[in-house]
Structure formats: structure tokens, C-alpha cells
Amino acid sequence: MRKRLAAAGASVITLLAATFVFAQPAHADTGLHVENGRLYEANGQEFVIRGVSHAHTWYVQETDSFEGIKSHGANTVRVVLSNGGQWTENSASDVADVVSLCKANRLICMLEVHDTTGYGEAGAAVPLDDAVDYWLEIQSVLEGQEDYILVNIGNEPYGNDSATVADWAPDTSAAIRRLRGAGFDHTLVVDAPNWGQDWSHTMRDNAPEVYASDPTGNTVFSVHMYGVYAQASTITGYMDAFQNAGLPLVVGEFGHDHSDGNPDEDTIMAEAERRGLGYIGWSWSGNGGGVEYLDMAGGFDADNLTAWGQRIFYGANGISDTAEEAMVFGGGGNPDPDPDPDPDPDPDPGADCTASYSTVGSWQNGFQGEVTVTAGDAAITDWTVTWSFDGGQSVSQAWNADVSGGSDVTASNVSYNGGLAAGASTTFGFIGSGGAPGSLEPACATG
Structure with missing residues (x-):
């Protein structure tokens, strides 16, 4: 093996935060x-x-x-x-x-x-x-x-x-x-x-x-x-x-x-x-x-x-x-490698909630997707988002939502992101198998 990492030779106890404070030397003023x-x-x-x-x-x-x-x-x-x-x-x-x-x-x-x-x-x-x-x-x-x-x-x-x-x-x-x-x-x-x-x-x-x-x-x-x-x-x-x-x-x-x-x-x-x-x-x-x-x-x-x-x-x-x-x-942030070419800037303000999808990144036989859930003109306490893949894709891993299903996917809020004030948003993400979808139109519902 090229890289060797030995096992720690002792049990680990919970670390306590250090409390020492000291005068710092003058920092370098050029380069990093x-x-x-x-x-x-x-x-x-x-x-x-x-x-x-x-x-x-x-x-x-x-x-x-x-x-x-x-x-x-x-x-x-x-x-x-x-x-x-x-x-x-x-x-x-x-x-x-x-x-x-x-x-x-x-x-x-x-x-x-x-x-x-x-x-x-x-x-x-x-x-x-x-x-x-x-x-x-x-x-x-x-x-x-x-x-x-x-x-x-x-x-x-x-x-x-x-x-x-x-x-x-x-x-x-x-x-x-x-x-x-x-x-x-x-x-x-x-x-x-x-x-x-x-x-x-x-x-x-x-x-x-x-x-x-x-x-x-x-x-x-x-x-x-x-x-x-x-x-x-x-x-x-x-x-x-x-x-x-x-x-x-x-x-x-x-x-x-x-x-x-x-x-x-x-x-x-x-x-x-x-x-x-x-x-x-x-x-x-x-x-x-x-x-x-x-x-x-x-x-x-x-x-x-x-x-x-x-x-x-x-x-x-x-x-x-x-x-x-x-x-x-010349940086300050990397552009979205695969931005949504036609995002919907005007979700229906009368709906309980709306959802929009974007592809964050893609690679051979895989991609990362992100869904933004936005409350309508009233606060909500929970949400469920559904969509269907039409190219044989499936979700293999997700975060900030409980996700189930194969080609027909259901994603529900977890304990900490179900409650949204009127007009507020939250996001969840997932890793998908297969090619990134050209477009996806998720639906959002509450209750």
C-alpha cells in the first residue's frame, strides 16, 4: 500500500476545548x-x-x-x-x-x-x-x-x-x-x-x-x-x-x-x-x-x-x-458547472409550496441534483416533493430529505426543515445514477 496509516494505539476520550490565549506574532504581509x-x-x-x-x-x-x-x-x-x-x-x-x-x-x-x-x-x-x-x-x-x-x-x-x-x-x-x-x-x-x-x-x-x-x-x-x-x-x-x-x-x-x-x-x-x-x-x-x-x-x-x-x-x-x-x-466562486438553462423565477404565489430542480454536477453514469422548496404566501409545517425520471435514473443517496422510490420519487422533509415561513425556502440534494436529466418538474404539496 502506498499510503500507510497506523491505527491509534490508545482509546480516545472526548476532547475538551482549549482555553489558552496568547499574543500572536506579526503575520506575513505577502502571499498566502x-x-x-x-x-x-x-x-x-x-x-x-x-x-x-x-x-x-x-x-x-x-x-x-x-x-x-x-x-x-x-x-x-x-x-x-x-x-x-x-x-x-x-x-x-x-x-x-x-x-x-x-x-x-x-x-x-x-x-x-x-x-x-x-x-x-x-x-x-x-x-x-x-x-x-x-x-x-x-x-x-x-x-x-x-x-x-x-x-x-x-x-x-x-x-x-x-x-x-x-x-x-x-x-x-x-x-x-x-x-x-x-x-x-x-x-x-x-x-x-x-x-x-x-x-x-x-x-x-x-x-x-x-x-x-x-x-x-x-x-x-x-x-x-x-x-x-x-x-x-x-x-x-x-x-x-x-x-x-x-x-x-x-x-x-x-x-x-x-x-x-x-x-x-x-x-x-x-x-x-x-x-x-x-x-x-x-x-x-x-x-x-x-x-x-x-x-x-x-x-x-x-x-x-x-x-x-x-x-x-x-x-x-x-x-x-x-x-x-x-x-x-481571478476567482471568488466557481460557476455552476451545469446551470438550469430555464429556471422558473415566478413560482405560483398562491400555492402552498413550490419546488424547482437544478443539476449541480454530472459525471459518467451519475449526477448531483438539488431541489429548492419554497413556501407560498402562508407558512407551512411540512412538505412532500414528487417527480418522475424518464431516462431510467434513480436516487442512490440523499441529504436534507427522506427520499424513496425508483423512477417515481417521493421526498419529504426531515425534522429540522419542514417548517417554512411564507416565501421562505430550503434545499435538499441527492446523488443520482444514470445520465443527468435534461429537465425535471417536481411537484410540492403540504399535509
Whole structure:
């Protein structure tokens, strides 16, 4: 298997929100930078990461992946590199090509050294200091790219061995100081220990000290959420701790399933969206060793999304709906990839409720639909929407509604969105199998 994630070696308890507050260093004033616990572009526009990882170092020929990742709405790609410690080193010219591909496809590029994975427990893993040596080696191709690049110093740099995990804070601080001393002005991203999952709370508890070691205040903390994060309370507790401390956090990796447990991807994505935190899913394609289910695109084919790919791109709080392109590329929001060519702007004001449909995104043999339910000129307490597919389509997954049926579909409100004030609206979404319908005319009724 290309990507190894060890199981957490201890039971997880409910996390308590941190209460520490500290003076933050002055932030960097050029390129991507951190300010007051958030990530901003050079022009002051906040940037929220929505992306996926691409295993470039093992699949250097799969350069079309950048275009494929962008085609489904991502604004960021996390690129796996090697410093030669465990795999073939990616040369400076190769990294320059990667940066060019990111920019050509209007993607912010998070570059990471993967050879540090599980140091202290994985025999072949290298220390963070070796990763820093590599960044200094290729510094010339990264200089001047601060608007486009985040430097993820080392992937999951410590395993579960308590003796080495204890070194996470001083070693990470030393890595930051070396890079800053050498002139790196980029936003730095530091991964948690415990194979990225921080079940020991080492990163959480020592984050203020590590953040203070960066004289530019331009460091983001990255937690990887797999089996340790199977309960909503664990996810929200961890995020609370960083938000209460005013420290920047990104979910640098997560999946919908894993060998060490079943992560709660729905809560991860919903809470990240609610709080304005970034997330990056693992991974675009090329997984092996029994975790092939973590592939988002079968065989690196952007038109062949797996169930996981459909979920992260087009499910609730997914990338397609929530990602905004970086302003440095002229972004500020991605257009609807398949807008309704003839929306009805004037629902019948006398009806109890009306419903309208739009196709949010589509791929080979699948699509994402969204239905907007609008109350008429009086408040309603419940609603039911019905429609018929005429092309053999069916609904395979839905959110914000209870959906049943095959070609004839019935969708009813759930507990929290049935009551609508006069003229108010709510939406629900679904993943459909088959080709996206050219048009759909749902009917809405109450009672």
C-alpha cells in the first residue's frame, strides 16, 4: 500500500476545548498568510481550502490529474513528494513542473514531503530535519510563488511511539525556524504526530508554543482524521480547541472509511464548512494494499468517480458546492458547472409550496441534483416533493430529505426543515445514477 496509516494505539476520550490565549506574532504581509487564526491571500481575501491529495511521487506520469481534480470544483491540491528517503526523489525541475500544473489549472498547491510518515515507528521514515534539507535544496523553484504554494513540511512525521512523539513540538519548531532563517516566506503547514491523528493531543496541547516559534506567524496546523474521529464529539472537540485558541487548523487528510475505524466524514465536512475550516480528502487515485476504496477517481479517470469521489465532490458540504477559487486566479466562486438553462423565477404565489430542480454536477453514469422548496404566501409545517425520471435514473443517496422510490420519487422533509415561513425556502440534494436529466418538474404539496 502506498499510503500507510497506523491505527491509534490508545482509546480516545472526548476532547475538551482549549482555553489558552496568547499574543500572536506579526503575520506575513505577502502571499498566502495567516491572520487571527485564518488563512488569507495577499489581497486580504480569506481563502478556505477545499481539495484532495494527489500521489504524484508514485505516479509522476499522471499529470492529467490536476485538470481532473479541478474539473470537479477543487481549489487546492495536496501533492505528495519524496526527498529520496523512502522513495525516488522529486527533482527541483519536477517540482517546478508541478507548480506550473497547479497554476495552469487554477489550484493552490500544497506540497508535502511524504518520507517522514511514521518516524520513530516506521523503520524507513526520515526525521523532519531531512525534510527541511530537501526544501532548502529546491528553494530556488519555490521562491516568488508565495501566492500559490503552501509548504507542508513533512507528512505525519511521528508514529505512536511515545518517546519520539514527545519530540514533536521541539522538532517542529526547529524545522520552522530553519526554513524562516533560510528565507522561506511561504505559509508552512505542520502535521500532527500519531500518524497525523494526534490522539495523544500532543499537537493540540503544544500548538501555541510551536506557533510562537514562527516569527512571521504564518503556520497552519494539520490534523488527519481517520479512525480516531469516528464520533462527532471527538471531531467538534478537536476543532473547538483550535478555534478557542485562535489558531489556524486544516483537516489535512480524511477518508470515508479506514482500516483503523470508520471516520465520520459527514461531521468532518459539515463542521469544516460551518466553521470556515479547510479540508483535504485522501486521495485522488492510486491507492493499494487493501485501501483502494480511498480512490476518488477509478484509474485516475476524472469521468469515473467512485462512491467516495461522488461523496466528497458532490455530497452534502462537498467540494463542488463549497469551494471558492483563489482570487489570485481571478476567482471568488466557481460557476455552476451545469446551470438550469430555464429556471422558473415566478413560482405560483398562491400555492402552498413550490419546488424547482437544478443539476449541480454530472459525471459518467451519475449526477448531483438539488431541489429548492419554497413556501407560498402562508407558512407551512411540512412538505412532500414528487417527480418522475424518464431516462431510467434513480436516487442512490440523499441529504436534507427522506427520499424513496425508483423512477417515481417521493421526498419529504426531515425534522429540522419542514417548517417554512411564507416565501421562505430550503434545499435538499441527492446523488443520482444514470445520465443527468435534461429537465425535471417536481411537484410540492403540504399535509
